[in-house]
Structure formats: C-alpha cells, structure tokens
Amino acid sequence: xxxxxxxxxxxxxxxxxxxxxxxxxxxxxxxxxxxxxxxxxxxxxxxxxxxxxxxxxxxxxxxxxxxxxxxxxxxxxxxxxxxxxxxxxxxxxxxxxxxxxxxxxxxxxxxxxxxxxxxxxxxxxxxxxxxxxxxxxxxxxxxxxxxxxxxxxxxxxxxxxxxxxxxxxxxxxxxxxxxxxxxxxxxxxxxxxxxxxxxxxxxxxxxxxxxxxxxxxxxxxxxxxxxxxxxxx
Amino acid sequence: xxxxxxxxxxxxxxxxxxxxxxxxxxxxxxxxxxxxxxxxxxxxxxxxxxxxxxxxxxxxxxxxxxxxxxxxxxxxxxxxxxxxxxxxxxxxxxxxxxxxxxxxxxxxxxxxxxxxxxxxxxxxxxxxxxxxxxxxxxxxxxxxxxxxxxxxxxxxxxxxxxxxxxxxxxxxxxxxxxxxxxxxxxxxxxxxxxxxxxxxxxxxxxxxxxxxxxxxxxxxxxxxxxxxxxxxxxxxxxxxxxxxxxxxxxxxxxxxxxxxxxxxxxxxxxxxxxxxxxxxxxxxx
Amino acid sequence: xxxxxxxxxxxxxxxxxxxxxxxxxxxxxxxxxxxxxxxxxxxxxxxxxxxxxxxxxxxxxxxxxxxxxxxxxxxxxxxxxxxxxxxxxxxxxxxxxxxxxxxxxxxxxxxxxxxxxxxxxxxxxxxxxxxxxxxxxxxxxxxxxxxxxxxxxxxxxxxxxxxxxxxxxxxxxxxxxxxxxxxxxxxxxxxxxxxxxxxxxxxxxxxxxxxxxxxxxxxxxxxxxxxxxxxxxxxxxxx
Numbered sequence: 001x002x003x004x005x006x007x008x009x010x011x012x013x014x015x016x017x018x019x020x021x022x023x024x025x026x027x028x029x030x031x032x033x034x035x036x037x038x039x040x041x042x043x044x045x046x047x048x049x050x051x052x053x054x055x056x057x058x059x060x061x062x063x064x065x066x067x068x069x070x071x072x073x074x075x076x077x078x079x080x081x082x083x084x085x086x087x088x089x090x091x092x093x094x095x096x097x098x099x100x101x102x103x104x105x106x107x108x109x110x111x112x113x114x115x116x117x118x119x120x121x122x123x124x125x126x127x128x129x130x131x132x133x134x135x136x137x138x139x140x141x142x143x144x145x146x147x148x149x150x151x152x153x154x155x156x157x158x159x160x161x162x163x164x165x166x167x168x169x170x171x172x173x174x175x176x177x178x179x180x181x182x183x184x185x186x187x188x189x190x191x192x193x194x195x196x197x198x199x200x201x202x203x204x205x206x207x208x209x210x211x212x213x214x215x216x217x218x219x220x221x222x223x224x225x226x227x228x229x230x231x232x233x
Numbered sequence: 234x235x236x237x238x239x240x241x242x243x244x245x246x247x248x249x250x251x252x253x254x255x256x257x258x259x260x261x262x263x264x265x266x267x268x269x270x271x272x273x274x275x276x277x278x279x280x281x282x283x284x285x286x287x288x289x290x291x292x293x294x295x296x297x298x299x300x301x302x303x304x305x306x307x308x309x310x311x312x313x314x315x316x317x318x319x320x321x322x323x324x325x326x327x328x329x330x331x332x333x334x335x336x337x338x339x340x341x342x343x344x345x346x347x348x349x350x351x352x353x354x355x356x357x358x359x360x361x362x363x364x365x366x367x368x369x370x371x372x373x374x375x376x377x378x379x380x381x382x383x384x385x386x387x388x389x390x391x392x393x394x395x396x397x398x399x400x401x402x403x404x405x406x407x408x409x410x411x412x413x414x415x416x417x418x419x420x421x422x423x424x425x426x427x428x429x430x431x432x433x434x435x436x437x438x439x440x441x442x443x444x445x446x447x448x449x450x451x452x453x454x455x456x457x458x459x460x461x462x463x464x465x466x467x468x469x470x471x472x473x474x475x476x477x478x479x480x481x482x483x484x485x486x487x488x489x490x491x492x493x494x495x496x497x498x499x500x501x502x503x504x505x506x507x508x509x510x511x512x513x514x515x516x517x518x
Numbered sequence: 519x520x521x522x523x524x525x526x527x528x529x530x531x532x533x534x535x536x537x538x539x540x541x542x543x544x545x546x547x548x549x550x551x552x553x554x555x556x557x558x559x560x561x562x563x564x565x566x567x568x569x570x571x572x573x574x575x576x577x578x579x580x581x582x583x584x585x586x587x588x589x590x591x592x593x594x595x596x597x598x599x600x601x602x603x604x605x606x607x608x609x610x611x612x613x614x615x616x617x618x619x620x621x622x623x624x625x626x627x628x629x630x631x632x633x634x635x636x637x638x639x640x641x642x643x644x645x646x647x648x649x650x651x652x653x654x655x656x657x658x659x660x661x662x663x664x665x666x667x668x669x670x671x672x673x674x675x676x677x678x679x680x681x682x683x684x685x686x687x688x689x690x691x692x693x694x695x696x697x698x699x700x701x702x703x704x705x706x707x708x709x710x711x712x713x714x715x716x717x718x719x720x721x722x723x724x725x726x727x728x729x730x731x732x733x734x735x736x737x738x739x740x741x742x743x744x745x746x747x748x749x750x751x752x753x754x755x756x757x
Contacts (some may be wrong), residue, residue, distance in 0.1 A: 007648040079357060087442065097599075129607075130611065133608075135573065136573065136603045137602065138599070147611065179411065179422075180409055180411055181410075182407070182409075183408075190410070197301055
C-alpha cells in the first residue's frame with residue numbers, strides 16, 4: 001500500500017521533474033481563471049462604483065441581490081449555466097458546454113459578486129471628499145473615477161486576490177461546465193477530484209501543493225494590502 | 234485561575250480521548266456490509282432492485298459505494314470496504330494474486346457498445362469488428378470521449394485500442410475523467426463517439442441524442458466479478474457478511490433475479506455464475 | 519478692482535428630507551471680492567457653498583455664471599470650471615505633497631512647465647521641506663497649506679472656503695490669512711463660511727448672515743450673536 005509519505009515524495013518528484021501533464025493542468029487552471037477575472041473586473045468595478053456613488057432606484061435591491069449571489073454555492077452557478085448552455089438549453093446553439101469558454105463563464109459568474117461586493121466596500125472606504133476634491137480641482141468624471149480607484153487600490157487589490165483565490169480553487173462549476181477533459185478543461189481542482197477517485201494520490205497531492213502555495217501567496221499579499229488600506233481623515 | 238483552566242482543559246482532553254478510543258474500540262456494526270462497486274451497476278438500478286431482497290433474506294444491510302473500478306479495488310486493498318463487485322478481469326486477477334482479495338467469483342456479464350451521433354460521421358455502423366470501428370473513428374478524426382478515469386470501462390477501451398491498428402490522438406480524443414453517465418452527456422454535447430456499458434446506456438438513452446452505432450462483438454463482452462477482501466490482511470472487515478453477499482449473488486435465487494432485471498423491456502445483465510462454484514461455496518460456508 | 523458680477527443666484531432652494539435648509543437664496547458675487555457667510559452651525563452655509571461649487575444640486579432656483587445657461591448640467595460644468603471648493607478638513611490624495619499639488623495642474627502643460635509651477639507653489643506656501651512627505655501624514659495646518667497651494671495652482675475665479683481656520687492654531691491661522699490675502703490679490707473672489715471671522719477681518723469686504731434659509735446683510739466685522747432671537751428682522755438682500 002502506498003503510504004502518505006511515499007505519495008508526497010512522488011508528488012514532489014512530479015512537480016520538480018517538470019511533468020508535462022501536471023504542468024499543463026496547472027497552466028489551464030491559471031489561463032482560465034486569468035481570463036475570467038480579466039473579463040469580470042471592468043463590469044464589477046463599474047457596478048461597485050455605481051453602488052457607491054449613484055443613487056438610482058433599485059440600488060438597495062441590487063446590493064441585496066449581489067450579497068445573495070455571494071453565498072450561492074458554486075455547484076448552483078454551475079447547474080444554472082449548464083442548463084443554459086446544454087444542447088437542450090436556450091444557448092445550446094453556441095456549443096459551449098464542456099469547453100474552456102464555459103469554464104470561463106462559470107468563473108466570471110462566481111467572481112463577479114465577490115469583486116462587486118468587496119469593490120463596493122473598498123470604494124465606500126474612500127472618503128467622498130476624494131471624488132469631490134478631484135472634481136473641484138478640475139478633473140473630469142473619468143479622471144475623478146480613476147483617482148477614486150487609485151485611492152481604493154489596496155482594497156480593490158484585496159478584492160481581486162480574494163476573487164481569484166476562489167475561482168482557481170473551485171471544483172463544482174469547473175467540473176460541471178468543463179467536463180474535466182484532459183488537455184482541454186482539466187484544471188487543478190477537477191484533476192485532484194479525479195485522481196482521488198482513481199485512488200492515485202501522488203498527482204492529487206502535487207496539485208494540492210500548488211494550490212496551497214498559491215493560497216499562501218494570495219493570503220500573504222492580501223494581508224499586506226489590507227494592512228495598508230487606511231482612510232486617514 | 235490557572236489551575237482551574239488547566240483542570241478544565243485536561244477534562245476536555247480526557248473526555249475527547251475516551252470518546253475517540255470508544256469509537257475505535259467499537260467495531261463497524263456486524264449487520265452492515267460495505268460494498269464497493271462500479272458506477273455501472275449502481276447507475277443502472279440493478280443494486281437498488283436486488284439488495285433489498287438480499288437484506289430481507291439475510292438480515293444484512295448493504296452500504297453501496299459506487300466509484301470507478303480503480304478506486305473500488307483501492308478501497309478493497311486498503312480495507313475500507315468488505316467486498317468489491319467490479320468488471321476488469323485482468324486487474325481483478327491481479328488483486329487476488331497479490332493477496333488483497335480471497336477469490337474472484339463470476340457473477341454476470343453485460344456488454345459494451347459504441348454510441349455516437351445520429352449521422353455517424355465515421356461510418357462505423359457497417360464495421361465488421363470493434364477494432365475496425367475504432368480505426369474508422371481514428372481515420373476520420375471523429376471526436377471520441379474516453380472515460381479516462383481508470384474505471385473498468387476505461388480499461389476495456391484501452392484494451393480495445395491496443396487491439397486496433399490506430400492510436401488515440403490529442404486532436405480528436407478527449408479524456409473526460411468522469412463517470413459513465415457524465416461521459417454520455419459530454420459525448421452528446423460534443424457530437425462525439427464513446428464506449429459505454431449497455432446498462433448505463435439503457436438508463437440514459439431516452440435523454441440522449443446519441444444512438445447505438447456499434448454492438449455485438451465478442452471483444453465487447455464485459456464480465457463482472459465479486460471478491461471478498463482478504464480477512465487475513467484486514468481482520469476488522471465484515472468477512473462473514475461479505476461471504477453471505479457473494480453466496481447470495483451466485484445462488485440460483487440471486488442469479489434468477491439478475492436475469493429478470495429489466496430497464497423497460499431490455500435485459501441488462503446475463504447471469505453467469507458457475508453452478509459448480511456455488512456448490513463448492515455452499516459446502517464451505 | 520473690477521466691479522463686474524461673476525455669479526448671480528436667484529431663488530435657490532434646497533431641502534434635505536423635510537428640512538428646508540435653503541429657502542430663498544439671492545446673491546450676487548462681485549469679481550475680486552471677499553464675502554463672509556455667517557450663521558450658526560447647521561444654518562446651511564456648507565450646503566450653499568457646495569451648490570455654488572457645483573458639487574450639490576439645488577432643488578430650485580437660478581444660478582447664472584454670466585453666460586445665461588439654465589440646464590443644471592451646463593451650470594454645474596461652468597461652476598466646476600470656475601470655482602474651487604475647499605473642504606473644512608481638506609482631503610489629501612494618497613501620495614506625496616508633490617503628487618497632491620501636481621493634481622491641480624491642467625493637463626496641457628509640458629513637463630518643464632509643471633515642474634516650474636509646482637516649485638513656485640511650494641515656495642509660495644512654504645511646502646518645500648515636506649515636498650516628499652506622504653500627504654496623509656500631514657498636520658492640519660500643513661494640509662490647509664497644501665490645499666491653498668492647490669488653489670493657487672488651479673487659479674479658479676471663485677474660491678469657496680468652508681471654515682478655513684476652524685481647527686487651526688494661531689500660527690497656522692496667521693499663515694492661512696497671509697495666503698488667502700495673496701490669493702485675493704490675484705483677483706480671485708472668495709466666499710468664506712465662518713461663524714468666527716474676526717481673525718480674517720482684514721480680508722472681508724462684505725458680510726452676509728444665513729438665517730432661516732435666507733441671506734441677510736449685516737455689518738462687517740461685527741461679532742454675530744449666535745441666538746437667532748437677537749437678530750434684526752430678516753431683510754432680503756438684492757443686488
């Protein structure tokens with residue numbers, strides 16, 4: 001019987017020998033999550049800004065909808081998109097199910113509420129006088145917007161890292177939407193799930209180590225940024 | 234103050250220690266059998282139909298853990314279950330030869346089929362043999378979804394590719410790494426071919442746009458075996474329960490019920506237990 | 519000193535919920551003048567200054583910056599262009615003093631020009647020693663000077679000051695007064711909201727009192743009674 005220590009040694013060997021299949025899986029994970037977060041950030045930022053600075057009807061409703069989305073489990077997001085994208089579903093024409101695009105869509109849906117909610121909190125942490133000072137000093141709306149974002153940069157960075165941390169480690173939606181297809185949609189979490197179901201722990205542990213290192217790095221950065229968010233009046 | 238806290242902590246520690254050791258001391262209930270089996274037997278509904286009858290007859294309750302063959306055997310090897318019911322003949326024999334299981338008993342068989350898109354782009358409907366069908370898929374570079382999860386079906390598929398003249402290529406061959414039902418869904422979404430056991434297919438074919446594209450080749454024969462986990466290696470397994478379950482599966486009663494199990498009008502499994510084996514078994518236990 | 523009117527305000531009203539803060543504001547602001555707005559806390563001085571700066575929208579009324587525009591969007595743009603509002607506690611952007619000054623410069627300047635102007639502003643406000651200090655760490659007096667240096671760089675036609683000396687010590691008040699005098703000399707009009715304007719008296723040309731949502735002319739340099747019951751009967755001020 002392969003012991004835990006043996007599996008771990010094998011895992012480290014896999015990681016450091018540059019095992020092509022392993023690193024391909026890691027690459028797919030990062031690629032999909034980077035694309036998802038890149039697409040999700042601009043609209044999420046606009047939403048956060050609108051929630052902070054505009055008073056439009058339905059604003060409170062939007063905030064509660066977003067908070068609700070925050071706590072929706074990933075598998076439910078996966079299921080919803082699955083139904084939409086499946087051949088029998090309304091968007092079946094696009095033939096997106098079990099592609100990386102479907103995974104990206106799922107991860108966008110998962111990261112958007114975090115980005116919007118944490119972005120909203122970060123922007124709320126910026127004194128309203130920042131916007132007004134910018135405007136009265138002659139900045140147009142766009143420049144004032146980027147100034148406020150600059151003032152909130154640490155909080156916004158924390159939102160980004162938190163969202164990224166969630167989607168890159170998420171298994172439910174990726175499995176349902178991507179299908180865990182080798183070379184195409186197999187990412188770190190789905191590969192771990194698969195290796196465990198095969199009873200092959202080495203690769204699972206190797207990928208787990210990658211996620212642990214990533215989680216540690218993200219948390220270290222997060223702590224750093226949160227420590228520096230300081231609206232001194 | 235400090236002494237009080239110390240007392241409290243030691244109290245908590247000792248209580249939890251007792252609780253933990255209590256759990257360890259207490260063995261898994263004797264009337265429960267843990268059966269690791271492949272998704273195909275579980276997905277098809279066979280076990281759901283059969284096991285209540287066994288419980289009625291024997292008093293044992295069976296906890297079914299449905300996973301791929303690889304994982305099922307691994308669980309047997311680690312002593313996490315009492316008995317395994319799987320379909321990967323070569324691996325099963327190795328499992329027994331290495332001393333993880335006692336003896337393999339044949340229970341039943343069903344067969345594999347290749348399902349694919351309605352328009353059959355690879356034209357395998359007219360293939361003479363399964364190896365030829367696979368060659369056609371490879372030559373036309375038609376999408377093929379593989380289980381890719383080390384399951385019995387996956388092993389069967391690899392065996393068939395080895396028998397054929399072509400090899401899977403990344404451009405049209407997709408390893409899903411998931412259960413049979415999921416792979417059928419993926420194949421449907423991608424307009425791809427896949428190899429499936431007939432049982433799962435019958436359970437899913439109503440919801441699937443795919444159709445049977447190739448069947449009936451001796452190579453596609455799929456025998457199921459049942460093996461009790463070696464009680465010498467894992468004395469804490471429920472060996473008596475495992476033997477009772479095996480005995481029931483290969484008994485004339487169990488065999489009849491397997492043969493009578495239907496999805497709609499279709500018979501899924503053909504009972505194949507050896508009458509001689511059962512006679513010997515009855516004598517021994 | 520030119521005598522032309524920079525800003526005409528007619529019948530401006532503003533309410534917050536049920537509270538009618540500004541009832542009927544009528545005001546003309548002359549170029550190069552310093553106007554002092556008196557009145558107790560909560561009288562609406564800040565609100566009025568913010569409306570005149572284009573940061574707050576009035577519920578009703580007319581504001582004319584001399585070009586006859588009526589739509590609020592256009593008026594606001596003109597107000598943002600022509601006026602500069604200084605918060606009671608100036609906001610410092612997250613960056614150095616230099617960064618905060620550079621923010622007030624128009625974009626069209628060349629790098630050399632920018633550098634030159636920033637240097638002049640630092641000399642003017644005595645900020646050279648702290649040019650690379652993080653603005654978030656400055657004292658109240660230093661913040662006030664950074665804020666005035668931004669005004670000096672921006673050169674608006676009107677400067678709206680909300681209690682510019684309220685939280686400052688004697689020395690900082692003195693320096694603030696000097697800088698404000700210098701700004702006024704460049705031709706800028708100043709509107710000062712202050713209920714304690716004595717130490718700024720040399721600056722002030724005209725005093726108005728905000729009482730029950732209306733502006734009332736009062737004697738310059740007179741100490742305002744804080745209780746409304748002692749006030750003269752409200753008199754509407756017109757140009």
